[in-house]
Amino acid sequence: MRLGVAVSGAGSNLRNLVERGFDVVAVATNRPACGAAAFARECGIPLAELPQKNYASTEERDAAMRDFFKGQGVELVVDAGYDRIHSGAFVGAFRDRIVNVHPSLLPEFGGGMDAIEQALQAGAKRTGATVHVVTADLDAGPVLIQEEVEVLDGDSPETLRARVHEAEHRILPQAIRLMEARLAKSPAVG
Numbered sequence: 001m002r003l004g005v006a007v008s009g010a011g012s013n014l015r016n017l018v019e020r021g022f023d024v025v026a027v028a029t030n031r032p033a034c035g036a037a038a039f040a041r042e043c044g045i046p047l048a049e050l051p052q053k054n055y056a057s058t059e060e061r062d063a064a065m066r067d068f069f070k071g072q073g074v075e076l077v078v079d080a081g082y083d084r085i086h087s088g089a090f091v092g093a094f095r096d097r098i099v100n101v102h103p104s105l106l107p108e109f110g111g112g113m114d115a116i117e118q119a120l121q122a123g124a125k126r127t128g129a130t131v132h133v134v135t136a137d138l139d140a141g142p143v144l145i146q147e148e149v150e151v152l153d154g155d156s157p158e159t160l161r162a163r164v165h166e167a168e169h170r171i172l173p174q175a176i177r178l179m180e181a182r183l184a185k186s187p188a189v190g
C-alpha cells in the first residue's frame, strides 16, 4: 500500500517504516528543517515542504498537501510526529485513510504535544503509545493498537520518551498492516 507520511520532528517513525520496507511514496512536512525531512531527502523520497508561512490559511496548506499526496498515488496517510491538526477538507479527502501515532494511552494525555511530560507530572505509573484513525476530532478517532509502557522511578522525559518510541516503532507498523487488510476490502479512493 502506498504510504504518504506527514512529519514535523526527528523522524524515527519514518525511518522505522522505511527500514521495514513499507512503500513510502511521499513525505510532507510543515518544518523543512526537521530531521524527518532530511531523512526523506537522503532517501530520495518525494518531499513536499509546506511551511505554514507560505500559505494564507491551514486550509490552503492542507489543500497543497492533499494535492501532493493524491498526485503521488497515496492510499494511506500516516501522521508520524506531525504537529498540526488537519483541516476537515483534508480528513474528508482521505476519509478513514489517515492514522496517527500518539505517545500516550489515549484518551489519557491527549490533545497536546507534551503527552510524556503530562504523564510524568500526573505521577502516572504507566503510559504508552496509541495508533488511531484520524477523524475531525483531535486525538479521538477509533483506536487501532495501543502498547503500555511502565513509568519507572527516576524517569526523565528523555528516558520515558525513548521507551515510548520503542513501543511506537512496534505498533505503527502493526497498525498499518491492519489498515491494509481493512482497506483491501473497500474500494480505492478517487
Ligand code: GRF
Pocket (backbone or CB within 6 Å): 008, 009, 010, 011, 012, 013, 014, 036, 080, 081, 082, 101, 102, 103, 165, 168
Ligand atoms: C512521536 O512520539 C509521536 O508519537 C508524536 O511525535 C513523536 C515523533 O517522533 N506524535 P519521530 O519524529 O517519529 O521521531
